[in-house]
Amino acid sequence: MNSPPLPRLAVTMGDPAGVGPELCLRLLAAAEAGEFTDCLPVVFGSIAVLERVADRLGLPRRFPLVAEPAAATAAAVYDVCGDGLEAIKPGLVSPAAGEAAYQYCDRAIAAALAGSVAGIVTAPLNKEALQAAGHHYPGHTELFAERLAAERSCMMQYADDIACSFVTTHVGYAEVPGLLSPARIGEVLDLTDAALRRIRGRAPRLLVCGLNPHAGEHSLFGGGEEERLIAPAVAAAVARGIDATGPVPGDTAFTPRARREYDGVVCMYHDQGHIPVKMIAFDRAVNITLGLPVPRTSVDHGTAFDIAWQGLADPGSLFAAVRLPARLAGLAVKAP
Amino acid sequence: MNSPPLPRLAVTMGDPAGVGPELCLRLLAAAEAGEFTDCLPVVFGSIAVLERVADRLGLPRRFPLVAEPAAATAAAVYDVCGDGLEAIKPGLVSPAAGEAAYQYCDRAIAAALAGSVAGIVTAPLNKEALQAAGHHYPGHTELFAERLAAERSCMMQYADDIACSFVTTHVGYAEVPGLLSPARIGEVLDLTDAALRRIRGRAPRLLVCGLNPHAGEHSLFGGGEEERLIAPAVAAAVARGIDATGPVPGDTAFTPRARREYDGVVCMYHDQGHIPVKMIAFDRAVNITLGLPVPRTSVDHGTAFDIAWQGLADPGSLFAAVRLPARLAGLAVKAP
Numbered sequence: 001m002n003s004p005p006l007p008r009l010a011v012t013m014g015d016p017a018g019v020g021p022e023l024c025l026r027l028l029a030a031a032e033a034g035e036f037t038d039c040l041p042v043v044f045g046s047i048a049v050l051e052r053v054a055d056r057l058g059l060p061r062r063f064p065l066v067a068e069p070a071a072a073t074a075a076a077v078y079d080v081c082g083d084g085l086e087a088i089k090p091g092l093v094s095p096a097a098g099e100a101a102y103q104y105c106d107r108a109i110a111a112a113l114a115g116s117v118a119g120i121v122t123a124p125l126n127k128e129a130l131q132a133a134g135h136h137y138p139g140h141t142e143l144f145a146e147r148l149a150a151e152r153s154c155m156m157q158y159a160d161d162i163a164c165s166f167v168t169t170h171v172g173y174a175e176v177p178g179l180l181s182p183a184r185i186g187e188v189l190d191l192t193d194a195a196l197r198r199i200r201g202r203a204p205r206l207l208v209c210g211l212n213p214h215a216g217e218h219s220l221f222g223g224g225e226e227e228r229l230i231a232p233a234v235a236a237a238v239a240r241g242i243d244a245t246g247p248v249p250g251d252t253a254f255t256p257r258a259r260r261e262y263d264g265v266v267c268m269y270h271d272q273g274h275i276p277v278k279m280i281a282f283d284r285a286v287n288i289t290l291g292l293p294v295p296r297t298s299v300d301h302g303t304a305f306d307i308a309w310q311g312l313a314d315p316g317s318l319f320a321a322v323r324l325p326a327r328l329a330g331l332a333v334k335a336p
Numbered sequence: 337m338n339s340p341p342l343p344r345l346a347v348t349m350g351d352p353a354g355v356g357p358e359l360c361l362r363l364l365a366a367a368e369a370g371e372f373t374d375c376l377p378v379v380f381g382s383i384a385v386l387e388r389v390a391d392r393l394g395l396p397r398r399f400p401l402v403a404e405p406a407a408a409t410a411a412a413v414y415d416v417c418g419d420g421l422e423a424i425k426p427g428l429v430s431p432a433a434g435e436a437a438y439q440y441c442d443r444a445i446a447a448a449l450a451g452s453v454a455g456i457v458t459a460p461l462n463k464e465a466l467q468a469a470g471h472h473y474p475g476h477t478e479l480f481a482e483r484l485a486a487e488r489s490c491m492m493q494y495a496d497d498i499a500c501s502f503v504t505t506h507v508g509y510a511e512v513p514g515l516l517s518p519a520r521i522g523e524v525l526d527l528t529d530a531a532l533r534r535i536r537g538r539a540p541r542l543l544v545c546g547l548n549p550h551a552g553e554h555s556l557f558g559g560g561e562e563e564r565l566i567a568p569a570v571a572a573a574v575a576r577g578i579d580a581t582g583p584v585p586g587d588t589a590f591t592p593r594a595r596r597e598y599d600g601v602v603c604m605y606h607d608q609g610h611i612p613v614k615m616i617a618f619d620r621a622v623n624i625t626l627g628l629p630v631p632r633t634s635v636d637h638g639t640a641f642d643i644a645w646q647g648l649a650d651p652g653s654l655f656a657a658v659r660l661p662a663r664l665a666g667l668a669v670k671a672p
Contacts, residue, residue: 127556138557172558173548177510212509213606214638220463221474222508251610255618270549274587275611282591302550 013045014123018303031075090309098129153291159281164273185233204263208246349381350459354639367411434465455661489627495617500609521569540599544582
């Protein structure tokens with residue numbers, strides 16, 4: 001009797017000039033060594049780049065190749081795009097690298113929509129390169145949300161000891177207040193609650209941050225965003241059965257005591273949650289896009305152009321990103 | 337031969353309805369036990385309140401009293417104001433408590449200007465109570481800056497393992513971008529460099545945060561504040577001989593690696609620095625107002641109305657705040 005096939009995960013290689021290629025090499029080696037027992041990673045990347053990086057780092061340059069993602073029965077590479085990549089240099093922004101990074105995502109989305117992969121894991125892309133290639137997405141999160149036609153989605157950063165989800169992410173500091181609304185905050189509360197229920201196996205306790213210093217201190221600071229926008233969203237979520245508390249001052253949401261008492265924090269803007277996550281779980285935290293039809297996770301770090309192709313990048317965050325989707329319910333839908 | 341007299345520090349009791357009174361009781365006990373060897377704390381507070389709190393907590397209610405601050409030759413209480421305090425209840429905002437908290441500061445400032453004290457340490461006040469009493473300061477920092485006629489000043493949070501100074505502090509989230517300028521950022525860089533030179537005894541290495549996610553990622557996000565306002569200020573500071581790096585993304589400024597490599601971080605807004613400080617040094621960090629003619633420090637926490645008068649408040653931050661001024665050069669000026 002054969003055991004059921006493991007669900008396939010598309011792992012996009014990210015910007016070829018960043019640390020993505022070497023992380024994928026580490027991943028393939030770890031998969032060959034049997035480190036991933038509940039999924040089957042398929043690297044969506046460029047063989048030509050993987051070979052150049054492998055040569056540079058003295059790593060083996062033989063990879064199991066598949067002609068199409070659905071053909072993979074073990075960890076493998078699906079060669080997506082090599083055009084114009086010969087000239088790519090580590091650490092340099094280029095439209096060719098941006099285009100390649102986009103193509104890896106594009107093919108992974110197609111494979112997910114076709115049911116060939118049960119989840120997507122992304123290595124970091126460079127937003128400047130992406131824009132230079134004519135793809136005007138602020139980041140992965142928005143690209144996947146649009147292409148996978150998510151009605152509502154948000155970014156979450158997850159490690160077992162800290163989890164933050166975001167009402168706004170890759171927008172300018174000054175744009176944040178205009179993007180807050182009870183509806184959007186409620187959406188993020190719903191998505192966060194649902195995801196942490198699956199990961200934790202129980203109803204999570206959520207904290208919701210305010211926007212202003214001291215959460216506005218009863219409207220002494222700021223435009224009353226806490227009273228007008230955040231508090232009504234929290235009250236409505238509580239009425240829906242979500243265990244949510246807030247708005248609380250951002251600087252009290254991550255103290256050791258708060259981290260013991262709450263399972264997740266809903267943040268109003270990027271740095272409000274990224275500062276504490278990077279302090280506590282640098283190289284361990286996983287980025288998840290919540291609300292998509294398939295789970296999509298990514299590493300928590302950037303392209304790290306300064307150390308690209310040197311073999312210095314820690315694959316810990318990528319490995320964690322590969323392991324997390326199996327803990328989300330979406331993976332119960334096995335790939336055919 | 338007598339040793340020279342220890343410099344006197346004014347310790348303001350803060351809002352009488354908060355944890356200030358019990359912290360002052362702990363301080364007086366610790367001082368009597370000989371815990372402060374390089375300064376002489378004088379509590380600027382209300383005897384009537386200290387007695388009520390002492391009774392409630394079962395602590396001794398005998399305190400050394402002085403009729404005027406300059407008369408103190410050991411740790412003592414200077415009874416400032418008792419009007420209307422009979423009705424004060426722990427944990428409740430009231431104009432009477434706000435007025436008392438203001439008066440403690442007012443007398444401490446007068447004592448500093450008269451040379452009777454060589455530094456000021458403040459227990460937390462409640463900003464709502466302060467405003468209810470008709471004193472329209474956003475907080476201690478601004479009150480002291482105005483009354484001590486500081487040409488330029490800024491807030492710093494200090495612990496030996498993390499130090500942040502702030503370009504803006506107690507203003508609404510949305511007001512921050514309009515308050516940034518190369519001149520103001522340069523001022524904060526100067527004040528931070530000077531303070532850390534004194535505390536560390538060498539030229540400090542400073543990091544300067546950006547405002548937008550990823551420090552704007554080369555103007556992809558935000559209004560170009562990094563390029564227009566922050567980078568020129570950093571370049572000018574470097575030209576003045578300050579070891580400053582930035583702007584860097586806020587979420588990379590507090591990683592374990594960054595904290596090992598830099599002595600201090602210049603933050604653009606309140607929560608950018610308060611989140612990491614409260615995570616790492618809750619109950620240990622000290623607030624300093626830089627740029628004043630006398631050193632002024634304060635506890636890093638609020639009035640904690642929820643646990644006031646219960647004996648639960650940790651005096652660690654107040655003790656640290658009392659010890660820090662002696663490490664700043666201002667205290668070389670001994671009180672007469």
